[in-house]
Amino acid sequence: MATTTLPASTAAQPEACAIPCNLCGGTDVEQVGNRDRDGKALRTVLCRGCGLVWTDPRPNTEETRHFYAEEYRVAYKASYTPKPKHAFRETLRALERVQDMGPIVKPGEKLLDVGCGGGFFVYAMRRAGVNAQGIEPNHGFAGYAQSELQVPVQNAFLQDVDFPAGTFDVITLNHVLEHVEDPTATLARLGSWLKPNGYLVVEVPNVESRHHSPGNRFHIGHLYNFNPRTLAGVGRKAGLDVFESRVIAGPRHCHTIFQKPEKASNASINFRSVHNYQRVRGILHSHTSLSHFISPSVYLRVVRKQLKYLGEWQQTRTAGTGREIVESVMRKAG
Structure with a gap:
């Protein structure tokens, strides 16, 4: 897999806490990691006040923006734009997400997918009759969504776009919140774009998961690491109610649906735990x-993954365009 660097993360590693906890505001931390999955220096800390985990210190904003605009997708996908196997894989995942969204979004309603990648979920939701659009900071993947799938995707960072209050019925962040510099402020801002009783759907990796080996637990792209309680906490701190919370089978990702209350609550909440x-x-x-x-589950996962890759190769070895692959997968799925 291609690797990349964010230089400020590899600077001197002070024992003090440089970044207060985004959930409880505490600075009493315990170091739980000093390397990323590629063996490069990366200091990761655990808040003794609430259990939130984050990278401390971390790159400055300019370095982070460059990383996500130019390097992130290459580092994770080894490609500047989606390959045929990515189109196949991400369409299947998009269809799963569409099915999950059934109870909370109706045809004709407005949906925003933040960090939408190549636009596969936006495409699938629009095909289901939902007025969906996306935001994606990476140039290559946003360009693919615009030109190949021809869906309304802005190539921009979330900080650089704005919408009037109450614009959307649903907003989704699928493996995005762990990448942002201020999760609580991000959710609060997105919540302002929701209609009253609208939904904010968030899925992130679970720091409690044993799916990966300890050496692969932390990596440079994830500024924060949540468990179900800290994810629910940042949403509540942002003024949202928890509508549904569950752990996804397999990798055990945290999946939480927040709902915007009709009226803001003035109740004081203690986020320390x-x-x-x-x-x-x-x-x-x-x-x-x-x-x-x-x-044994480690080795079963390896076998399943290889079989999955073989199936993807068989399905895409005579592939046409990305859009043709997407449409083929959707037809077969019914």
Whole structure:
């Protein structure tokens, strides 16, 4: 896999907390990692006040913007634009997301997908009759969405766009919130774009998951690492109610649907939770390389992944355009 660097993260690693906790505001932290998945220096800390995990210190805003605009998709996908296998894979995932969205979005309603990648979910939602659009900071993937799939996607960072209050019925962030510099402020801003009783759907990796080995737990693209409680906390702190919260089977991602209340609440909420800190700490410390690699599930996942890749190759080896692949997958899915 291609690698990249964000230089400020590899600077001197102070023991002090340079970035206050985004959830409880605390600065009492415990270091839980000093390397990323590529073995490069990356200091990761755990808040003793609530259990939120984040990169500290981290790159400055200019470096971060350059990374996501130019390098991020190459680092993760080894390609500047989606390959045929990505079109196949992401269309299947988009169809799963469309099915999940059924209870909360209706044809004709307005939906915004933040960090929409190549636009596959936007395409699938529009095909289902939803007035969907997207935002994507990466030039290559946003360009693909615009030219290949011809869906309304802005090539921009979230900070650079704005919508009138109450514009959308639903906003989605699929594996996006972990990348932002201020999760609470991000959710609050998105919440302002929702209609009263509108939904904000967020999915992020779960720091409690044992899906990856300890050496692959933290990496440079994720500024924050959540568990279900801290994800719910940042949403509540942003003024949203938790409508539904679950853990996805398999990789055990956190999936939470927030709902915008009709009236803002003035109730004071305490976001500190020593119990959650102890829970996250216990899970991180108990998931060792030995416990990971003696687990049969690790090897079953490898076999399943290889079979999946073989199936993707068979389905796309005579592929046409990206849009033709998307349409073929959707026809077969019914």
